[in-house]
Amino acid sequence: MRADRPYDLVLFGATGFTGGLTAEYLARHAPDRLRWALAGRNPDKLAAVRERLAAIDPALADLPLLTADVTDTASLRAVAESARVVATTVGPYVHHGEPLVAACAAAGTDYLDITGEPEFVDRMYVRHHAEAVRTGARLVHACGFDSIPHDLGVWYTVRQLPADGPIAVDGYVRAGGRFSAGTYHSALTAFSRTGEMSRAARARRAMEPGPDGRRVRALPGKVGRVREFGQWAVPLPTIDPQVVRRSAAARPEYGPDFRYRHFAAMKRLPTVLVAGVGLAGVVGLVKVAPTRRWLLGRLASGQGPTAAQRAKSWFQVRFVGTGGGWRVVTEVAGGDPGYDETAKMLAESALCLAFDDLPETAGQVTPVAAMGDALLDRLVRAGITFRTLSA
Numbered sequence: 001m002r003a004d005r006p007y008d009l010v011l012f013g014a015t016g017f018t019g020g021l022t023a024e025y026l027a028r029h030a031p032d033r034l035r036w037a038l039a040g041r042n043p044d045k046l047a048a049v050r051e052r053l054a055a056i057d058p059a060l061a062d063l064p065l066l067t068a069d070v071t072d073t074a075s076l077r078a079v080a081e082s083a084r085v086v087a088t089t090v091g092p093y094v095h096h097g098e099p100l101v102a103a104c105a106a107a108g109t110d111y112l113d114i115t116g117e118p119e120f121v122d123r124m125y126v127r128h129h130a131e132a133v134r135t136g137a138r139l140v141h142a143c144g145f146d147s148i149p150h151d152l153g154v155w156y157t158v159r160q161l162p163a164d165g166p167i168a169v170d171g172y173v174r175a176g177g178r179f180s181a182g183t184y185h186s187a188l189t190a191f192s193r194t195g196e197m198s199r200a201a202r203a204r205r206a207m208e209p210g211p212d213g214r215r216v217r218a219l220p221g222k223v224g225r226v227r228e229f230g231q232w233a234v235p236l237p238t239i240d241p242q243v244v245r246r247s248a249a250a251r252p253e254y255g256p257d258f259r260y261r262h263f264a265a266m267k268r269l270p271t272v273l274v275a276g277v278g279l280a281g282v283v284g285l286v287k288v289a290p291t292r293r294w295l296l297g298r299l300a301s302g303q304g305p306t307a308a309q310r311a312k313s314w315f316q317v318r319f320v321g322t323g324g325g326w327r328v329v330t331e332v333a334g335g336d337p338g339y340d341e342t343a344k345m346l347a348e349s350a351l352c353l354a355f356d357d358l359p360e361t362a363g364q365v366t367p368v369a370a371m372g373d374a375l376l377d378r379l380v381r382a383g384i385t386f387r388t389l390s391a
């Protein structure tokens, strides 16, 4: 039934900063057979994006444009029913995301986003997972820098270790770059909603079954020196360890007893202290409505780092995995994490769901559970490094 739909892929949010980069990536790299469309709430802005794409590939001058607004349920139903896969960059997701998830779950349409907001992901599990399982839709959140390098990096690491005993992996993230208005707004929103985030996590825990007969944990680490890398490690409570834990729960390759710890790695201790104090200050300020409004007003939607700034940006995630007497150190690395590489990860994930031979899954699934090696191979071909440093 879904093969009869007019589009393989609809990109929602193409008028935004990250959506525009994702559209440009598809214009440069999608196979000719891809039947795709752009969707957004503003037809004039959509037409301007299409002009940019036609400058990359003149065949895109007629790319279909779909008008859809998250406040208009019928418009989202039309988008979801017209496509096999919908990828969205419309955030903050906790404010704008749910209606499209609901439309895709109901229509049996595969859905992808680049959220890093745990509250949103947990709420979508509680409200839409069962419906998506019923219709066969795959709901794959966090297909950007949150959380593809970490999710696939741990997958790459554990598969070099024996799966018949306990496995432990530590991930150490380093990155340099600037952020867009969308990232800034989503982060401030998340910091201001810690109570809602805990409630959503509790509601999910109360209904989500655990892995059968296996133990799978994401544990908080401690601040400490990692001598091997000459760096300081600071526990990083992002969505990434949650995604890794869910992948481990879904796949037997992580063994009978798996644990993951997630850290930011920094060269100098003073940087750790300044970052900690700065973050605590921002979290305090966003809890108060007037300062939150002031902070949110500092950056306007659509703004983001220039091409020159992005060209200087980078990321490197190292993983140390142990199990069965073996120890393996791996690395995932690439360019601008927030935007160029996120656009690549989202676009390749969408093409992977649309065209690759994948395991049967449905409902809310992680990138590894839904796409595993097929996505890893795509990202390697697209220039993201996955390598083993020592084994």
Ligand SMILES: NC(=O)c1ccc[n+]([C@@H]2O[C@H](COP(=O)([O-])OP(=O)(O)OC[C@H]3O[C@@H](n4cnc5c(N)ncnc54)[C@H](OP(=O)(O)O)[C@@H]3O)[C@@H](O)[C@H]2O)c1
Binding pocket: 013, 014, 015, 016, 017, 018, 019, 040, 041, 042, 045, 068, 069, 070, 071, 089, 090, 091, 092, 093, 096, 114, 115, 116, 142, 144, 145, 146, 147, 180, 181, 182, 183, 184, 186, 187, 300, 301, 302, 303, 304, 337, 338, 339, 342
């Ligand atoms: N996980 C990661 O690694 C990662 C990386 C990058 C970004 N992100 C996330 O991606 C999201 C987007 O970031 P961005 O910098 O691209 O933001 P942005 O430039 O502000 O773009 C937001 C997009 O949402 C659209 N939008 C807003 N309200 C809408 C509505 N009611 N109906 C339909 N569309 C609506 C905007 O349309 P208009 O153009 O019409 O206003 C625009 O296309 C953020 O949540 C950010 O946190 C995540």
